[in-house]
Amino acid sequence: MRAQADHARAVLDAIPQRTVIRAALDVADATRPYIVFDIVRATDARTFFMRREANASIGRLFVRDGDSGEGRMVFDPATLDSEGLTHAISWSYPSPSGRRVVVGVAANGAEDAEFHVLDVDSGQRLEGPIPRSWLGIVTWVDDDHLLLGRMRETATGEPKEAAWLDSQTWLHRIGTPIEDDVHVFGTRSAQVPEELPAEDFVGVMHRDGEPYALGLGVGARAHFSAWTLPAADLGKPDARWTRLFGDDAQNQYGGDVRDGQLYVVSTRDPNGEIVRYDLASGERRVLRPAGDRPIESLGVARDALYFRERDGVYSQLKRISFDGSGEVAIAFPRRGTPMPSGSSYTNPLLDGALVVLDAWTVPGTDFLVHADRRTTSPGLLAPVTGIDLAQVHARDLVATSHDGVKVPLTLLHYGALAPAGEQRVLLTGYGAYGMTFDPGFSPQWIGLMQQGIAFANCHVRGGGEFGNAWHEGGRLGTKANTWKDLIACAEALRDQGITVPGRLVGMGTSAGGITISNAVIERPELFAAAINDVGVSDVLRSLSASANGPNHYAENGDIRTAEGAGFARAASGYDKIVAGRAYPPWLVIHGINDPRVDVWQSNKFTARMQAAGDAPVLYRLDYASGHGMGSSADARKDYAADIAAFAIANTAGDTGP
Numbered sequence: 001m002r003a004q005a006d007h008a009r010a011v012l013d014a015i016p017q018r019t020v021i022r023a024a025l026d027v028a029d030a031t032r033p034y035i036v037f038d039i040v041r042a043t044d045a046r047t048f049f050m051r052r053e054a055n056a057s058i059g060r061l062f063v064r065d066g067d068s069g070e071g072r073m074v075f076d077p078a079t080l081d082s083e084g085l086t087h088a089i090s091w092s093y094p095s096p097s098g099r100r101v102v103v104g105v106a107a108n109g110a111e112d113a114e115f116h117v118l119d120v121d122s123g124q125r126l127e128g129p130i131p132r133s134w135l136g137i138v139t140w141v142d143d144d145h146l147l148l149g150r151m152r153e154t155a156t157g158e159p160k161e162a163a164w165l166d167s168q169t170w171l172h173r174i175g176t177p178i179e180d181d182v183h184v185f186g187t188r189s190a191q192v193p194e195e196l197p198a199e200d201f202v203g204v205m206h207r208d209g210e211p212y213a214l215g216l217g218v219g220a221r222a223h224f225s226a227w228t229l230p231a232a233d234l235g236k237p238d239a240r241w242t243r244l245f246g247d248d249a250q251n252q253y254g255g256d257v258r259d260g261q262l263y264v265v266s267t268r269d270p271n272g273e274i275v276r277y278d279l280a281s282g283e284r285r286v287l288r289p290a291g292d293r294p295i296e297s298l299g300v301a302r303d304a305l306y307f308r309e310r311d312g313v314y315s316q317l318k319r320i321s322f323d324g325s326g327e328v329a330i331a332f333p334r335r336g337t338p339m340p341s342g343s344s345y346t347n348p349l350l351d352g353a354l355v356v357l358d359a360w361t362v363p364g365t366d367f368l369v370h371a372d373r374r375t376t377s378p379g380l381l382a383p384v385t386g387i388d389l390a391q392v393h394a395r396d397l398v399a400t401s402h403d404g405v406k407v408p409l410t411l412l413h414y415g416a417l418a419p420a421g422e423q424r425v426l427l428t429g430y431g432a433y434g435m436t437f438d439p440g441f442s443p444q445w446i447g448l449m450q451q452g453i454a455f456a457n458c459h460v461r462g463g464g465e466f467g468n469a470w471h472e473g474g475r476l477g478t479k480a481n482t483w484k485d486l487i488a489c490a491e492a493l494r495d496q497g498i499t500v501p502g503r504l505v506g507m508g509t510s511a512g513g514i515t516i517s518n519a520v521i522e523r524p525e526l527f528a529a530a531i532n533d534v535g536v537s538d539v540l541r542s543l544s545a546s547a548n549g550p551n552h553y554a555e556n557g558d559i560r561t562a563e564g565a566g567f568a569r570a571a572s573g574y575d576k577i578v579a580g581r582a583y584p585p586w587l588v589i590h591g592i593n594d595p596r597v598d599v600w601q602s603n604k605f606t607a608r609m610q611a612a613g614d615a616p617v618l619y620r621l622d623y624a625s626g627h628g629m630g631s632s633a634d635a636r637k638d639y640a641a642d643i644a645a646f647a648i649a650n651t652a653g654d655t656g657p
Contacts, residue, residue, distance in 0.1 A: 001599075001603065001619075001621055002621075004606065004619035004621060005619065005620070005621035005622075005623070007618070007619075008587075008618040008619050008620045008621070009620070011616075011618055012618070012620065012642045012645055012646065015645040015646070015648070015649045017451070017644075017645050017648050017649070018641055018642070018644075018645035020451070021447075021448070021451055021640075021641045021644045021645055021648075022637065022638070022641040024447045024448075024450060024451060025444055025447045025448075025637040025640060025641060026055055026637065027386075027447065028387075028443040028444050028446060028447030029054055029055050029443065029444065029447075029633065029637065030054045030055055030386075031054075031384050031385055031386045031387055031443045032054060032363075032382045032383070032384050032385075032443065033053070033054055033382050034051050034052060034053045034054060034382050035051070035052045035054075035059070035382070036049050036050065036051050036366075036380050036381050036382065037049070037050050037052075037059070037342075038050040038092070038341070038342040038343075039341035039342050039354060039356075039366065039380060040092075040093070040094060040341070040342045040343075041347055041350055041354055042094035042095070042096070042097070042098035042347075043096075043097065043098045043349075043350070044350060044351075045065055045066060045098075046063060046064070046065055046094070046098035047063070047064045047071075047378070047380070048061065048062070048063050048074070048092065048094050048098075048101065049061075049062055049063075049064070049071070049342075049380055050062070050089065050092075051071075051073075052633060055633070056633060057086070057632040057633050057634050057635075058077060058078060058086065058087070058088050058632050058633070059088070059089065060073050060074075060075065060076045060077070060078075060089075061073070061074045061075040061076075061089060061092055061101070061103060062074060063098070063101075063120055064380070067378065068379070074101060074118060074120055074123065075089070075092075075101075075103055075116075075118055075123075077089050077105050080105060080107075084108075084624075085107040085108060086107065086108055086624065086632055087105050087106065087107050088105070088106060088107075088109070088631070088632065089103055089104065089105055090104040090105065090106050090113040090136060091103075091104045091113070091136035091138075091343075092104070093136075093138050093139075093140060094120070094140075095140045095142070095143045096140055096142060096143060096207065096208070096349060097143050098120060099119070099120055099121065099143055100117060100118065100119060100120060100126070100143055100174070101117070101118050101120055102115055102116070102117050102118075102138055102140075102146060103115060103116050103117075103118060104133060104136050104138075105129070108593050108624045108625060108626065109591055109593050109594075109624070109625040109626030109627065109631045109635075112131075112132075112595060113133055113136065114128065114129035114130060114131045114133065115128055115129070115130050115133045115138070115148075116128030116129060116130075117146075117174055126174055126175065127174060127175070130148075130178050132150045132151040132152070132153060132163075133148060133149070133150050133151070137149030137169070137201060137202070137203035137216075137218075138203075139203065139204060139205055139206060139207070140207070141171070141206055141207060141208050142207075142208040143174075144173060144174050144175075145171060145172065145173055145174070146171075146172045146174070147169055147170070147171055147172075147184060147203070147204045147205075147206060148169065148170050148171075148172050148181070149167055149168075149169045149201060149202055149203040149204075150167060150168060150169075150170060151163050151164070151167050152165065152166050152167060152168065161546070161547040161548070161549070161550075163547065164199065164547045164548045164550075164551065165198040165199055165550075166186065166187050166188075166198050167186065167200075167201050167202050168183060168184075168185070168186035168187070168188055168202065169183075169184045169185040169186055169202050169203055169204045169215070170182065170183055170184060171183075171184050171234065171235050182235040183235070184204055184213075184215075184234060184235050184239075185202055185203075185204050185215040185227070185229075185241065186202045187202075189239065189241060190237065190238055190239070191238070191239060191240040191241050192215070192227060192241050195225065195243065195246060196217050196225065196227075197217070197219075197550075198550075199219060199550035199551050199553075200217035200218060200219050200225070200551075201217075201218050201219060201551075202215065202216060202217055202218075203215075203216045203218070204216070204234075205256070205257050206231060206234065206257075207257075207348070207349075210231060210257060210259075210260065211230065211231055211260045211279070211280070212228050212229065212230060212231055212257075212260055212279035212280065213228070213229045213230075213231050213234050214226055214227070214228055214244070214257055214262060214279065215227040215228070215229065215241055216253075218253050219551045219552075219554065221247075221433070221554035221555060222250075222252060222253075222267065222433065222434050222468070222471060222554075223247045223249070223250050223251055223252060223253070223267070224247075224251060224252075224253045225243075225245065225246045225247060226243075226244040226245055226251070226262070226277075227241040227242060227243050227244055228241065228242050228244050228279045228282070229241050229242070242282070244262075244277060244279070244282055245277070245284075247554075249266060249268070249284075250266050250267045250268050250468075251264045251265070251266050251267075251275070252264065252265045252266070252267060252272070252297075254297055254298055254344075255298045255300060256299070256300035256344075256346070256348050257279070257300075257348070258300050258302075258322075258348040260278065260279050260280060261276050261277065261278060261279065261322075262276065262277040262279060263275075263276055263287075263298060263300050263305055263322075264277070264298065265295050265296075265297070265298045265307070267467070267468035269289075269290035270290075270294070270467050270468040270469040270472070271290040271291060271292070271293065271294045271295065271467050271468070271469075272290055272294050272295035272296070272467060272468065273286050273287075273288060273289050273290045273295070274286070274287045274288035274295065274298060274305065274307060274320070274324070275287060276322075286324075287305075287320070287322075287323065287324030288307075288320055288324050288327065291309070293309045293310055293311055293467075294309070294310040294464070294466060294467025294468065294469075295307055295308070295309055295310070295467075296308050296309070296310045296315060296436070296464060296467070297340070299340075299344055299345045299346030299353055300346055300348050301346040301347065301348065301350060301351055301352055301353060302347075302348060302349060302350055302351045303351040303352065303371040304319050304320065304321055304322065304326075304371070305319065305320050305321070305322060306318070306319050306330075306345065306346055306353040306369070307319075307320070308338065310436075310464070310465065310466065310467060312408050312459075312465050312466060313396065313408050313410060313436075313437075313438075313439065313459060313465060314337050314439065315337050315338070315438075316329055316330075316338070317329070317330040317338040317353070317355060317369070318330065319353075319369075319373065328373065330353075330369055330373060330375065331373075331375070332357050332367060332375055333375070334357070334362075334365075335359065336357035336358055336359040336362075336364070336365075336439070337357070337358050337359065337438060337439045338355040338356070338357055338358075338367070339355060339356050339357075339358050339364075339438060339440075340355065340356075341354045341355060341356050341366060351370065351371040352368055352369050352370045352371055353368075353369040354366065354367070354368050354369075354378075355367055355369065356381070358438065358439050358440045358441065359394075359439050359440075359441060360392075360394035360410070360412055360439045360440070360441065361389065361392040361393065361394050361441070362389055362392075362441060363381070363383065363384040363441045364381060364440070364441055365377055365381060366378050366379070366380050366381050384441075384443060387443065387446055391414050391415045392412075392414055392446060392449075393412070393413050393414070393415075394410060394411070394412050394439075395410070395411040395412075395413075396408065396409075396410060397409040397410070397411055397492060397496065398492070399458065399485070399488040399489040399491065399492035400488060400492070401461075401481065401484055401485045401488040402481075402484045402487075402488065403481070403484075405461070405473075405481075405485075407458060407459060407460065407461070407485045407488055407489060408458075408459040408465060409456060409457070409458050409459070409489045409492060409493075410437075410456065410457045410459070411425075411454060411455070411456045411493075411498065412445065412449065412454065412455040412456075412457075413449055413454035413455075414446055414449035414450050415450075417454065417498065418452065420497045420498060420499055420500055421500055421502075421503070422503065423452075423454060423498060423499045423503060424452055424453045424454065424499070424503045424504075424505070424647060424648065424651050425453070425454045425455075425456050425493055425498065425499040425503060425504050425505070426453055426454070426455055426456070426505050426507060426643075426644075426647055427456045427457075427458060427486070427489060427490055427493065427504060427505065427506050427507065428455070428456070428457050428458070428506075428507045428508065428509070428512070429457070429458040429459075429460045429482070429483075429485065429486040429489065429506075429508060429512060429515045429516070429519075430460070430462070430463060430508070430509065430510075430511060430512040430515065431460035431461060431462030431463050431474045431482035431483075431485070431486075431511070431512065431514075431515050432462045432463070432474070432475075432482075432510075432511035432512070432514070432555060433462075433471070433511065433555060434462075434463065434464035434468065434470075434471035435463055435464060436459070436463050436464045436465050437457050437459060437463065437465075444636075444637070444640060448640060448644045451644060451648070452648075453644055453647060453648070454498075454499075456489065456493060456498075458485060458486050458488075458489035460474060460481070460482045460483075460485035460486055460489075460515060461473035461474030461478070461481040461482055461485055462474025462475055462479065462481070462482040462511075462515075475555060476555075476556070476557055476564075476567045477563075477567055479514070479556075479567065479570065479571045480518075480570065480571075482514065482515050482518075483514070483515050483516075483518035483519040483522065484519075484522075486506070486508075486515050486516070486519040487519050487522065487523050487526065490504060490506065490519070490523070490526040490527065491526065494526070501525060501526050501527060501528060502528050502651065503528060503651045504526065504527055504528055504651075505527065505528055505529045505530065505531065505646075505647040505650065505651060506519060506520055506526075506527045506529075506530045506531070507530070507531040507532075507533060507643070508531075508532060508533065508535055509533040509534060509535065510533070510534055510535060510536065510596065510597060510627065511535075511536055511555075512533075512535060513532050513533070513534070513535015513536040513537050513573075513597070513601070513605075514535070514536050514537070514539060514571050514572075514573065516530055516531070516532055516535065516573075517532060517535065517537045517573025517574065517605070518571070518573045518576070520573075520583065520584065521573050521576045521577060521578075521583070522576075524581065524582060524583045524584055525582075527584045528584055528585075528650055528651045529584050529585045529586070529587070529646065529647065529650035529651065530584055530585075530586050530587075531586070531587045531588075531589065531643060531646065531647075532586060532587070532588045532589070532602070532605060533589040533643075534589060534590050534591065534594055534596075534597050534602070534627050535588075535597065535601065535602070535605070536597055536601060537572065537573045537574040537601055537602075537604070537605040538572050538574040538575070538601055538604055538605070539556050539557075539568045539569070539571045539572040540559065540565065540568040540569045540572050540575070541572075541574075541604075542556075542597075542598070542601060543556060543557065543559045543568055544559055545598075545600075546597075546598050547595075547598070548595075548596070556568050556571060557571075573605075574604060574605055574608060577608050577609060577612050578612065579611065579612045579613070580612070580613060581612065581613060582613060582615070583609065583612060583613055583615050584615060584650070585615045585616045585617065585618075585650050586606075586609055586615070586616075586617040586618070587618050587620060587642070587643070587646045588602050588605060588606045588609075588617065588618065588619045588620065589602075589620045589622075589639070589642075589643075590602040590619075590620075590621055590622070591621075591622045591624075591625035591626040591627060591631075592621065592622065592623045592624075592625075592626075593624075593625060593626035594625075594626040594627045595626060595627065596626075596627045597627065599621070602619065602621070606619045618646070620642060622635070
């Protein structure tokens with residue numbers, strides 16, 4: 001592995017354009033004095049956010065009191081660094097009053113976060129580090145109590161996958177030993193039936209004053225299961241949790257609880273309907289039936305419900321009352337796609353919604369939607385300077401897939417496109433878990449586009465661009481549509497005169513490894529080169545040998561059944577590599593600390609592809625990173641520079657059809 005990594009590093013560093021590209025990314029990073037992300041309103045007067053200074057390596061946690069100003073720093077993860085270890089904040093949640101905040105911190109992109117509790121005003125660390133909390137399933141009950149979803153501690157000799165099973169939720173009081181925590185919910189609960197799978201991650205939603213607690217079973221699937229419990233019984237050994245619904249209710253993970261009612265989006269109708277559950281009686285009521293456009297997310301505020309309605313690649317924010325009446329679209333001063341500023345755009349204790357209005361070609365702006373539907377900008381996002389925005393272009397294209405389905409294709413470029421025989425294009429596709437590739441403005445992308453690379457994203461099936469039906473169209477037995485959609489997008493770029501195969505590079509990341517490996521192995525002549533980034537390629541083996549494999553049965557196939565194993569094998573690009581076939585050059589990327597996709601996936605893919613033929617296969621293995629989350633800004637720029645340099649170096653030859 002180290003020999004492969006050293007070889008890839010030497011080859012990439014020797015590409016003449018790489019030095020120029022890396023310098024251009026530093027210039028692009030400096031177009032904003034700082035970057036703000038993960039904005040959370042704790043109270044009407046206190047807002048938390050992450051902030052990274054231009055060309056700094058790691059973001060720090062800030063707080064702002066009032067409606068103006070840049071705020072002040074609360075926590076710098078660099079204070080935990082030691083030789084060889086660079087820490088980053090994985091997640092943070094302020095207490096209801098905003099006086100305290102719990103912060104998850106992990107080293108070198110490993111994501112196995114340990115959490116710390118801080119006093120916001122004094123900066124004092126009240127607790128931590130406390131381990132096995134990397135998923136960030138945390139709820140503040142009040143300023144003194146936390147509900148913590150934690151991974152189990154494995155014993156000597158247990159397989160590593162045991163750590164991913166039987167997670168439990170505990171009630172923790174600030175200032176007391178973690179050993180004194182009270183068990184609240186999970187497979188150890190006396191009254192939770194066997195319908196709670198061991199592979200589910202569990203959490204509990206409860207705020208002080210709410211009459212009921214809600215227990216959740218979630219995983220790498222679109223829907224979750226839920227149980228209820230009177231709040232007075234929380235933590236009692238004989239607590240009798242009552243099942244509210246299971247996967248068959250098809251309720252998307254999200255929504256929130258307010259005044260004893262759970263508000264959530266159900267996809268019993270593929271376009272989604274907003275439903276309300278009474279936690280006392282279990283009664284289910286449809287507040288907003290499904291319409292022509294899919295509902296993709298729901299936020300619960302003090303004044304109303306806010307939800308996003310999908311229109312292909314783009315979406316719109318709407319508002320309705322708690323009884324389902326008074327639906328209205330929120331108008332913004334300019335065109336864009338409203339996105340959650342952090343994990344959610346609402347807080348049940350506060351009026352309104354906080355969103356970032358994103359677009360492909362202009363920088364995002366943060367907007368606070370007030371109870372009277374006015375919009376104002378808190379001004380937390382820094383302006384971008386030094387980029388000629390008139391040169392940033394986005395084109396909405398369409399590709400026709402193998403079965404006649406129209407697939408959206410977004411093309412981004414800087415300045416005029418080069419003639420088709422000269423334009424380099426990096427084509428990406430994901431297509432899993434109902435996730436969407438949303439509009440966003442990135443100076444880093446622009447820095448690469450200024451080097452002559454256009455970006456194309458194929459919104460393949462398996463994602464959520466057209467709601468649950470789009471997800472179901474690229475999952476389990478229909479998974480082949482995902483990579484066939486990417487193939488169709490490659491053909492569309494060729495047929496519409498934008499590029500030629502000799503200038504087209506394909507790329508997939510994480511679950512997108514399934515997409516890119518199958519697309520290139522099935523149609524290698526369409527691509528000049530390909531990039532498999534922390535990708536899943538051996539789907540069948542991942543479900544049996546990865547620590548979190550069982551968590552992905554619902555998406556990729558339950559291998560305990562013949563049908564599920566068949567789905568997984570059919571999606572395994574690794575199993576389809578044919579010795580002696582002419583494949584394009586590959587860049588395989590992975591981080592040794594990846595907890596989501598095991599590094600052996602890339603080991604196996606690289607070894608088999610290298611053995612299959614003469615095309616070069618570079619294995620960029622990073623010993624100080626993981627799945628990409630928590631990587632430093634410098635590491636992300638090095639990663640982007642390597643991708644661009646590889647793409648340019650492998651599209652410099654014959655560009656004929």
